[in-house]
Amino acid sequence: MPATMTALYGGAGPDWAPRQVHAPRPGPGQVVVRARAVALNNADASMLAAADPTAGGTGEEYQAGFEFAGEVTAVGAGAGMPALGSRVMGTTPGSFAQYVLADHRHVLPVPDELGNEEACALPTGLLTEHGALAVAGFQAGQSVLITGATSSIGLIGVRIARALDAGRIVATTRDAARSDLLENAGADTVVITGEQDMTQAVLTATRGQGVDVALDHVGGRTFADCLPATRSDGAVVNIGRLDRAASTIDLDALSYRHLRVHGVSFGFSRAAELGAVIAAAGERLLPAVADGRAQPLIDSTWSFDTAARAAARLRSHRAHGKIVLSVP
Numbered sequence: 001m002p003a004t005m006t007a008l009y010g011g012a013g014p015d016w017a018p019r020q021v022h023a024p025r026p027g028p029g030q031v032v033v034r035a036r037a038v039a040l041n042n043a044d045a046s047m048l049a050a051a052d053p054t055a056g057g058t059g060e061e062y063q064a065g066f067e068f069a070g071e072v073t074a075v076g077a078g079a080g081m082p083a084l085g086s087r088v089m090g091t092t093p094g095s096f097a098q099y100v101l102a103d104h105r106h107v108l109p110v111p112d113e114l115g116n117e118e119a120c121a122l123p124t125g126l127l128t129e130h131g132a133l134a135v136a137g138f139q140a141g142q143s144v145l146i147t148g149a150t151s152s153i154g155l156i157g158v159r160i161a162r163a164l165d166a167g168r169i170v171a172t173t174r175d176a177a178r179s180d181l182l183e184n185a186g187a188d189t190v191v192i193t194g195e196q197d198m199t200q201a202v203l204t205a206t207r208g209q210g211v212d213v214a215l216d217h218v219g220g221r222t223f224a225d226c227l228p229a230t231r232s233d234g235a236v237v238n239i240g241r242l243d244r245a246a247s248t249i250d251l252d253a254l255s256y257r258h259l260r261v262h263g264v265s266f267g268f269s270r271a272a273e274l275g276a277v278i279a280a281a282g283e284r285l286l287p288a289v290a291d292g293r294a295q296p297l298i299d300s301t302w303s304f305d306t307a308a309r310a311a312a313r314l315r316s317h318r319a320h321g322k323i324v325l326s327v328p
Contacts, residue, residue, distance in 0.1 A: 001032070001073050006328060007097035008307055011051040011061035015308040016096065021063075024101035026076030031107065033088060033100045036116040037301075039067040040323040041124055042151070042242075045314050065096030069110060069119035070327070079104040089119040091127070091278075093268060096307075098327055105275025106268075108282040111290035121296040121322035122289065123278070125156030127266055128239060129215070130281035132157075133164065135262050136213040136235035140165035145202055145229060146187075148217035148242050150178045152322045155185050155297055157215055162186030163288035167212075170205050172198060172222075181320060185297070198222065202229035210234060210257075220244040227253040227261075235260040297321030304328050 005023040008016040026032050044064060053059035069089040072082050082088050082104065090107030092100060110119045144161045148154050149171035161169050171187035179190045189205040191198055203210060210231035216223045220243035226236045227249055236259055254261065266277050288294035299319040302310035303326050310323050
C-alpha cells in the first residue's frame with residue numbers, strides 16, 4: 001500500500017478538490033479498503049454547500065463521501081472478518097479516496113454477480129430502508145407506502161420491499177414522467193403528488209384501509225399526509241426531509257388510528273448499532289442483491305477529474321438512480 005493517496009476534499013469552494021494525503025493505516029477493529037468506485041448521496045451536496053467559503057459557508061475542509069466498494073488491503077487487530085483481499089461494500093465518512101478506513105462492522109461482502117459501480121451504490125440504501133422496515137415491524141404480505149420514491153434511496157426502498165414480499169407497494173413522485181421508473185422498480189400503485197391528493201389516492205389503492213407501513217423520505221406536509229393514509233395500528237417511519245424538517249400533523253389522525261411513529265437516522269456516532277443494522281440488512285438482502293431483485297439503478301458514472309459535473313448532476317435533482325465516481 002502506498003504512503004500517499006488521492007482524496008476529494010470539500011471546503012475550498014463550491015466543488016470537491018483532489019488532494020494528495022497520507023494513506024490510512026487500520027487501528028483495532030478497522031479495515032482499509034482499496035476503493036474502486038464510490039457513490040454520491042444528497043448529504044454530499046448539503047455538506048459542500050455548508051462548507052463553501054465563496055457562498056458564505058464555513059470554509060472548514062473535510063474529506064468527502066460516505067459509500068464505497070473495493071478490496072480489503074489491510075486488517076486491524078481484532079477485526080476478524082472481512083478477510084484480506086475480499087471484495088466489500090460499505091459506508092463511512094471520507095470514502096471519496098483511493099484507500100478508505102472503515103469500521104469492520106460497517107462493510108458487507110460483495111456478491112460475485114455485482115460490479116463495483118453497483119456495489120458502491122447499495123450500502124446506504126440497504127441499511128436505511130431495511131432498517132426502517134425493521135423498526136416498523138414489517139412482515140411479508142403487508143402493504144407499504146414509500147414517499148419520494150424516485151430518489152435514489154426511495155428507489156432502492158421499493159426494490160427492497162418487493163424483494164421482502166410486500167403485499168401492495170404504493171410509491172409517490174411529483175413527476176408523472178417518472179411513473180414507469182417506479183413501476184419497473186416494483187411499485188403496484190404510483191401516486192403523482194403534483195396531480196393527486198396523496199392520502200386519498202393511498203386510501204383508494206388500499207380499499208379505504210390505508211397501508212400497513214409508511215416510509216417517508218420527504219417530511220413537511222407529506223409526513224403529515226402519511227398519518228391518515230396508514231391503517232389503524234400501522235407504523236409511519238420518517239427517513240428523510242427532502243422537503244423540510246418541520247411538519248404540522250393532525251393529532252386525531254395519529255391517536256384515533258393508534259399509529260406508531262418513528263424517526264430513523266443511522267449515523268456513525270453509534271458504531272455498534274450501525275453495525276447491527278448493516279449486518280441484519282446483509283443477512284436478509286444479499287441473496288436478493290445477488291439475483292438482481294435488490295440491485296440499485298445507476299444514473300451515471302463519472303471520474304474524480306469530473307467530480308464537479310457529478311455534483312452538478314446531484315444538485316439538479318434530475319438523476320434517475322445513484323451517481324457514481326470511479327476511483328483512479
